[in-house]
Amino acid sequence: MVMVKNRPYNLTVFLSTSDNEYARDGFEPEGLVSGCNHIDINSSINSGSGHILGVSSAMGIVAAPLIGFYCASKWAVEALHDSLAQEVKSFGIKVTLLEPGAFATDFGSPLSMKTSQELEVYAELRNRVSVRLSTEERGDPNATAEAILQIIDAEDPPLQFAVGSGVLPLVRGVYADHLATWETWEAVSNGAQGTPISHR
Template sequence: MKKTIFITGASRGLGRIWAEAFLKRGDHVVVAVRTPSSLADLAKEYPATLLVLQLDVTNRDDAFKAVAKAKAHFGVIDILINNAGYGQMGAIEEVSEQEIRAQLETNVLGLIWLTQAIIPVMREQKSGHIIQLSSALGLVSIPLMGIYSASKYAVEGLSESLAAEVAGFGIKVTILEPNGFATDFSASSLGQSKSLAVYDEVRNGMFAAQTAEDTGVPEATTAAVLKLIDSENPPLRMILGKKGFPWVKYTYEERIKTWEDWQEVSVAAHGK
């Protein structure tokens, strides 16, 4: 069944790949990006089924206007994919105030503004699916990616609450958690904080691990995303890639073990 899909951050990477896949199968697609010219080729190829809108997701008013334009153009919005975002690398001590604010403005507040804008539309329709792009780093954090992880942990928490809040309106919520993929996330899309020499050892260890990492093939995610948007009962959470689940499983088992080891102290802290 043909769907109308609103996706942010689709000028490149996974978002671009998914937008093309939606268009190829006949869906209506609204792509909201900072630079509409980056989608000129697709706009020419799919003039009737693609609407390209200029949007800086950090601008709340513009987010609401973009959703209104999309609704007026296609009459319905079945799916929102909050894909816009980027990474910021740096030890917590290294990351500047400006870098922290920019990271949270885009990855968290931008996602919230689009979510707030789409809910009334889907509530009126009594149907819809909101897909929030988190990360495996929204479940497990690593050195030098703490600010990025903080933004994705926020996406996890707010989206879990959202799912419970809007379920009665017929709106589904899914949190997508990709592991590493061979996109430009680790290149041009990755912010780099000014480094301090005291963290060089940590940095060298991270770079060595990244070199050895088995990154996924971006195009291979398409089938999973198509299956997700076509599902009548989509999951609240879905990991993309083969590396994420064993990593998350190990980490959570270690967390549970720690909580169990300290359970006596925890219970005593209750006071009664």
């Protein structure tokens, strides 16, 4: 049995202008507010097989302005499925996170967006983001199905699968920056450990 879970819309909001309603709108489509992303896997546990496909995003690996709640919800989806994969592995159940980049679909169109009030102080940033998104190269969704079927049919499918050619270059750059920062501050980090305390 293969189970797929995805969200129906995006949310564009400056975090400093948002409220609890926007936060809920950001997380609830993922099932992270009510139901806590409950997945009924009893039948898969009983059969000793199954494959859960969670739809994350490139924004579940990195973050971007204007869509902070969307990014945060996808980061949560990543963590939940990572934990889930460890919980169900012994039952023969596989878990794969699909992490698509930009594709030529209606997702991100005005019909699929919820937007907060606009403040003049953010106008320049909003314009820069809009220009970048309008010129961004987008993948052909018709080419995606075959790749997903290969993942489903794989004997040892990946936990994380970058959908499209734009994700991996983006992640390489961001992770390289993260590692460089952690390594620069490694001595301070190690100092924060203090003297090891033995459990008694």
